[in-house]
Amino acid sequence: MNLSDVAIRRPVFTAMLSFVLIVLGLLSLGRLGTELYPPVNFPFLTVLTVYPGAGPEDIERDVTKPLEDAVSSISGLDNVRSFTRSDSMFMVLKFGMGTDVETATNAVRDKIGGVKGKLPEGAEDPVIQQLDIGALPVLVAVVSTPAGVNETREKVDERLRPLLEQIEGVGAVNVLGGQDREIHVNLDLDRLRALGVSPSQVAQRLGIENLSVPVGDMRLGSYSVGVRAEAQFEHIDDLRSMIVHQTRDGQQVRLGDVATVVDDFTKASRYVRFNGQEAVAVEVVKKSGANTVAVCEAVREKLNAEVPKLADGAITEVITDQSLEVKANAHEVWIAIYFGGAMAVLVILFFLLDLRGTFISALALPTSIIGTFAVMYYLGFSLNMMTLLGLSLAIGLLIDDAVVVRESITRRLEAGDSPAEAASRGTREIALAVLATTLSLVAVFVPVAFMSGIVGQFFKQFGLTIAVAVMLSLFVAFTLDPMLSARLSKAHDPHAKEPRLVAAIRGFLDRIDDRYRDVLRAALRWPKATVGASVGMLLVTGAVAAVMPKEFVPKEDRGEIFADVRLPVGSALEVTSAAVRSAEAKLLATPGVERVYTIIGHESTPERARLRVRVTDKANRTEPLERFEERVRATLSEVPQSTVNLSQPAIIDGLGDFPPIILILQGPDLDGLAVEGERLEAMLNTQADANDVRMSLSPGRPELRLTVDRAAAADRGVPAGLVGVTARMMVEGELVGSLRDGGEEADIRLRADPRFSQDAQAIASLPLPSPRGDIQLGDVAQVQMGVAAAEIQRYNRMRSVNITAQVAPGGNLGGLVETFFKDLKKAPLPEGYFLTLDGQAKDMEDTFNAMGLAIGVAFLFIFMVLASQFESLIHPFTLMVSVPLAMVGAILALAMTGNSISMGSLIGIILLMGLVTKNAILLVDGAIAAMRDGLSPVEALELAGPRRLRPIVMTSAAMALGMIPTAIASGIGSEFRAPMAIAVIGGVISSTVLTLVVVPVIFLWMERLRSFFVRAPAPATAPTPQPAK
Known part of the structure; x- marks a missing residue:
């Protein structure tokens, strides 16, 4: 007794099994995290x-x-x-x-x-x-108050940040903009010299006068108490009144006598502006695995409640909220799932012409999808674009098994079987074919889930979600469907009069069966012409694929542009800030630009600024994002002596907004790297598809060098290292403790008054302590201007430079890289220099390699499944002919819609492998079954073809129509999802038409080949009836 017979005999038990799946799935759905993409570690x-x-x-x-x-x-x-x-x-x-x-x-x-x-x-x-590359901010907000930006930062740091850090799921809160409070002790070097006091003496006195020292524990009666010696400064006047020296005549010299003590702020290393105004930004990073939507909503609620309490007139505005993208993406995909499911049900109704049968088959959709949520929760998956996309793409697959089983049961009913007999016999007749088709799908997606590298992590949840869903749909098709068919179906009445519409549709479908039978006979009559035409289509498809653009992931329109502005090396932070300010105003005046968030001193480099330009959402504008990029580039190019580089937020969290092309050039010295780097930069600039080509090796940064004269230093008893230590303390300053003012604590920085370090002459006059009396720095060191490398990059222990490039709008990343390396072969690098490809171009290369391996493994697995199903090593090749036939429609559909070959479209092509093999299995399985009944191969094909036509067309139509919402969507993430759906739709159409014609021809050839080498066993015949005793 098989599974379906058990389900038919025990309907309550079968129903309860389905209810268990649904209950567990609904419980799990509420606990699944919601993300934009799966985590990539x-x-x-x-x-x-x-x-x-x-x-x-x-x-x-x-x-x-x-x-x-x-x-x-x-x-x-x-x-x-x-x-x-x-x-x-x-x-x-x-x-x-x-x-x-x-x-x-x-x-x-x-x-x-x-x-x-x-x-x-x-x-x-x-x-x-x-x-943790995944630990990127999920929400960025700006806070402003009527007070200055430094005071605002202090309030945000002390009062708002602790509250945000307490929110469940928040991993870290970063505060940008403004400076922290710092006490500056600015030494008057002339006054110190007159009094015979060295800066080091002042530093020592500050160190020993400002202490809080734990002394130990002591016994007081029955208690053990800690003892602490407190001598810490609590007010700025404590600093000013501290005694630093006593003259020979007993006069006490206080710090305020030789220094100006100022309650100030740290040296600015970064400025933050929002819409041209100084601001404080709050970046919220969630914990790994936390629910993005829940975290962002809780942070928004806390911001709205607490920011007004910071000061009268305090306001906040959210700049970036990843939860909005997550919810918009999920909304788009859920719509695709609902619409796809509805279209699949309508297709089944059209072909089955039976409301009860359609209802029974349609139950496979919610049962399989909801049941999949339980397994997703157990595996630690989340509701993200990849898992939801997997479910939306699998809509046609999930109802496929139920459709095939139901169609077989319907044929048994029309043959005169009772509902129970039809359910049992119909399921049994098709069971092995359905099992083989489902296993072939699993054989496709399991290798996808276990691909290596970034792609493997990204698609693990996608592949396993589809595999689990189709296995559950198989379980439903073998249990719930036959049980409900046995209980709800009506016995077929050949004399019953059908409604006029039903009769018209049935007549239409019958005529299609007849036309297909004629086409099939013609194909079998002229097999060489049939196969030749198919080969010709494949050749055309290959030629089209060769010239199609290739990229890692399609460029998304998220309504945001990153603009990096770089001024000449050595430009001060204030200079960069002033240069960018006018550009900000022009951008804000540009129609369609909603806000501009600027960080001056990006990546801790004073000459760099990053502007995040937010434009109107694409749903509310008619112009493409590229048009806004042109305007941003034109505006920022007006900044004098600047270079501009544009990019967009990373499509996959963790990949960063790195340029598509990164060339790492290694060599023994910086001069040679500069020469070769400029040559490679020029080669890339000649490519029409390249934009914003830049070499990372910048001109040297101006540097004031203090070259110690060791002989002069030794003659005066000054250690050579003391020169640098003293100069650093005087110029940059030295932290010598902290001031505890009430509940606040501020660092104390000792340094020379800024007027003593304004130029080279002032630096040379800085005092140095010496056993032979105070001397000046210029007595033991030469002070001169020079140039130092702004940054030295190394890759695998060799000096290196990066040459980066963006891809121009409409450009071909794959073609650009291929052409560049062809040109490089004509003018190779000198000996000792090496070039490594990185960035999205390298990711694309790795992805295509991983996909190729996954396709190869999938082919192997499918072959093993088919060989096991048919107990043959020949007919699996017959069935796998259908796979390249799907490429015809997939590639042509992508080309006609202007899409590229990318990670998304390749996944659609992999999905096709399982789908088209599934259709071929139904056809070949029917032909082999007919041959076992004694028919010749040609007769078997002419019988099986029309008989299996409807389930094949039904499942293919359900799959194609179910993909339409994903193919035409325009929301967040649609640029990534649409190529998958387009490839599947085109491949399903071409493979369905060609499979129904070409596979029978190949099957016939294989049968003749098998008969030539192996003596075919006699067809099985029914046993001769014996007379009753």
């Missing part, structure tokens, strides 16, 4: 080392190289990148996918610990962090 570690006062070349020699050498031998390390600037070194370690990040972190910590003692004095200990 990258095994990255970062190492940050701060070396105040040191230049890039010094840090490279003394810090970067030793650390790179130490970590380079760690197992699983893919590559090492380092970025060395003045005062700091930042290193990124990328490990292979699948590497345990905790193990890698411990290994890096051990290696760095071994060389940490060899780093120069003054260099801080390296800080190792796991880089």
Whole structure:
């Protein structure tokens, strides 16, 4: 007894099984997180080392190289990148996918610990962090009050941030804009010199006079109490009145006598503006796995409640809220699911002409989809674009098994069987074919779910969601459908009069059966012409595919443009701010521009600014985003001596807004890298599809160099290192403690009064302590202007530069890369120089390779399923002929709609593999069954073809029509989803038509080939009846 017979005999048990799926699914649906995309985890570690006062070349020699050498031998390390600037070194370690990040972190910590003692004095200990690329802000808001931006920051830091950090799911809150409070002790060097006091003496006195020291514990009666010595400054006047020196005549010198003590703010390293006004921005980062929608809604509610309490007139405005994209995307996909399901049901009704049968088949949709939510929750998936997209694309597949089973049952009813007999026999007749078709779909999507690299992580939830859904639909088709068919179907009455509309449709369908039978006979009569025409179509398709544009992911229109403006290296932060301000005003006056959010000092570089330009949503405007990009570029190009680079938010969280093309050029020295980098930059600029080509090697940053004369320093008893230490304390300043003012705490910075460090002459006159009396810095060091590298980049322990480029609107990323490397072969790099491709171009290359491997594995799995089904090693090849036939429609549909070959369209093509194989299985299975009844191959095909025509057309039409909402959608994420649906629609149409004609011809040839090599067994015959005893 098979599963369907058990379901028919035990209807209550079968119904309860379905109810269990639905109840568990509904419970799980409420607990599933909601995201835009699945999380993509990258095994990255970062190492940050701060070396105040040191230049890039010094840090490279003394810090970067030793650390790179130490970590380079760690197992699983893919590559090492380092970025060395003045005062700091930042290193990124990328490990292979699948590497345990905790193990890698411990290994890096051990290696760095071994060389940490060899780093120069003054260099801080390296800080190792796991880089969570998914930990990007989900909400950014600006806060403004009538008070100044610094006061606003203080209130946001002290009162608003703690409240936001308490919200469930919030991982971190970053506050940008404004400066923190800082007490500046500006030394009067002339006064110090007159009194015979050195700056180091002042620093020492500040250190010992401003302490809070735990002394220990002591017993007081029956209590043990802690003892603390408190001598910490609590007011700025405490600083001014502190005694720093006593003269020979007993006069006390107070700090206020030799310095100006100012309650000030830290040195600005970044300015934040919103719509041209200084502002404070709040970035909210959610915890990994937290519900984006829930977190953003809670943060919005808290902002609206708490910001007005900061000050009278305080307001807030949300700049970026990822939950809006999540909800809009989910809304679009749910509409596609509902519409697709409705279209699939209407298609079934049209072909079955039976309301009861349509109702029974349609139950597979909600049961399978809702049941899938339970498995998604168990697997830790979320409701994101990929899982919902998988369900929307699978609508036609989920009802497919039920349709085929129901059509078989309907044929048994029309043959005169009772409802129970028709349900049992109809399901049994088609069971193996349905099982094989479903397993072929699973065989397609399981390899997709287990692809390597970024693509594998991105599509894991997509592939497994579809696989689970189709397996549940198979279970429903073998249990609920036959049970309800046995209970709800009516016995067929051949004499019953049908309604006129039903009779007209049935007559139309019968005529289609007859026309198809004629076409099939013609194809079998002229097989070479049939196959030749198909091959010709494949050749044309291949030629079209070769010239189609290729890209990693399609460019999305999210209504936002990132504009990076770079001024000449060495430009001060204030200069950059002033240069960009006029451009902000022009952009805000541009029709369609809603807001401009500007960060001056982007990526801690004073000459860089980033503008996030928000335009009207695409649903409310007629102009494409590219038109606004042209206006933004034209406006920002008016900024004097600037270079402009435009980009858009990353389509996949974690990929960042990196340029599509990144070329990493490695070489032994910076001069050679500059020459070759400029040559490669010029080569890219000649490509019409390239925009914003830029080399990362900038002109040197102006630098005032203090070159120590070691002989002069030794003659005066001054250690050479003291020159730099003293100069740093006087110019940049040195933190010497903190001031506790009420409940607030502010750092104290000791430095020379700014008037003593305005130019080279002032620097040369800075005092240095010496055993032979105070001397000036110029006595032991030469002060002169020079040029230092703004940043030194290294890749895998070699100096490197990056050449980056955007793709022009309508450009072809794949063609651009291919042409560039062809040109490079004609003029190769010199010996010792190496070029590595990175960015989206590299991601595209990896994706296509991973997809190719997934397709190959899927072919293998499908072959194994089909060989098992038919107990044949020949007919699986017959069935798999249908796969390339689907490429004809898929590629032509993409080309005609102006789409590219991308990650999305390739997934649609992979989906086609399972779908078209499914149709071929139904056709071939019917022919083999007819041959077992004694028919010849030609007769079997002429019988099976028309008989299986309707279920094949039904499932194909349901699939194609169900994809229409996804194909024509225009909301958020539609640029990624639409190519999948278009490829499927085109492939379904071409494969359905060609499969019904070409597969029978190939089947006939294979049968003749098999008969030639193997003596065919005699057809099975019915046993001869014996007379009754």
